[in-house]
Amino acid sequence: MMIATGAAGAVGVASLVWPFVSSMAPDAVTIAAGAPVDVDLGPIAEGAIVKVFWRGKLIFVRNRTKKEIEDAETVNLASLPDPQPDSARVKQGKANWLIVYGNCTHLGCVPLGHEGPYEGWFCPCHGSIYDTSGRVRGGPAPANLPVPPYTFVSDAKIRIGEETKTPAAKTEAT
């Protein structure tokens, strides 16, 4: 009787922990609000960085200049804290468009564009440095600014939140 009571109590508590914890996760409305968003690239001038939101998260859309692309491509990958070639971070044939999450991978502040030694981004909170490919180059941040899922619906429009059919955006043309 004591064992049965104890066991029933333990099972009861354990089965209630899950709903309580799960209720703290993003709710249905929050998830539904994560539908893909379209961004018109037309008005974004060369060199400009535009901020958009998807799922409440900040995303940078950067129209990179020739020099910025060159800087990003001609880097000794072995010297990077989180090695990733620039070509893996943009869609093929669209190297001028860099789309990355806008929160520092250290503690989530918004890095300032066109600042820092690589003129990519510089985080004012704890001094993380990113290059023109959004890759971490210094400071406490552990990883590059991640690339969100997105696809080109036309030459002048992207849809954030929807990945190109062939998910390996790194090599496939859009």
Place this chain on the structure above:
Amino acid sequence: MSQHATTYVPKSAFAKWFESRLPIAGLVHSSFVAFPVPRNLTYFWTFGAILIFMLGEQIVSGVWLAMHYIPQATMAFDSVESIMRDVNYGWLLRYLHANGASMFFIAVYIHIFRGLYYGSYKAPREILWLLGVIIFLLMMATAFMGYVLPWGQMSFWGATVITNLFSAIPLVGDTVVSLLWGGYSVGNPTLNRFFALHYLLPFMIAGVVVLHVWALHVVGQNNPTGVPIKSAQDSMPFTPYATIKDVFATIVFVMFFAWWVFFVPNYLGHADNYVPANPAVTPAHIVPEWYFLPFYAILRAIPDKLGGVVAMVGAIVMLALVPWLDTSRIRSSNYRPMYRQFFWVFCIVCVLLGWLGAKPPEGGYVIASRVCTAWYFIHFLVILPVIGLFETPKPLPSSIIETVLGRKGGSGIPIGATAEPSTKG
């Protein structure tokens, strides 16, 4: 509460009837009236009472603020401004609550450092000390979540930075952060749950405070000599001596508190928090409230995300380990000539860390932060265990009463005549 048998004798028929059903008057009498207090306590021993007062003050002002505050992302900032402008004396409630948090931390830091100096964590007071560390942690969580509620720029980015600390946890970090946020970033669900928890935690603190006081009354108070009470002469009854002294000290502290509230109510805050939260722009210079600055400096001193978080948490874990890191059997630093020097060095390092935490993370500030962070841990992990093995302590007084009479220069005073020295600081 205490082990001491109560000396309370109910007088009226009602008191007798009540006491035989719920012996609360006897409990209060033995804990706060007849309870023996070392007769050599200084004003450093009044901060426990001050802290209990501050907890009460924060709960009362907080409950009143909650009657007007709206925990909703689009309305929170405006509701706080409405409290400031429209609610009768709303400005007073809010300034009391905001500055009260700072006063609470001033008092708790004095209380903690008093404990460190006089060895109040040593046997038999380890559990008492650990309960204190738990209260400190709960206070930090409460203060952090309270600072998020006005939903200004510092609120929002403070919440972002602190919740992101959890993303440093290997494997489950991102899941944990998403559970904290209730979304994909800090947003309305985060604000709503922080409000619920900010309301809950102070009552949890109150619960642990009861345990803290209970533990204190089992083992008795430490005192500036660290020598325990040995005879009735060493102690005085809690009431009226400690009672009136605690009340007096609390009133002086409240005057200090009032000065902040009425003359410089925003000095300890940040102007950026009067700008509504904007998830697209981080303030150029983001710093936490002053009472978190030393820990923030430690976080930034380590050039690695996980390492920084581990060091920051470790800084508090050190406090919890102090009873077992200190190898000296002498409690009071008054009788530990070497440790005493290191104690003050440690105090200076903590203040320096606080100052560095408010500076931008560049150049010499980073180097200084690293040196101070290293010393912080060296103090606990090297100095504290090692010095106790080498140090020759000064001779301890044989009893508390000896130090009291010795200092007064008279040895022939009858015991009854020394019952009045509650005025010494």
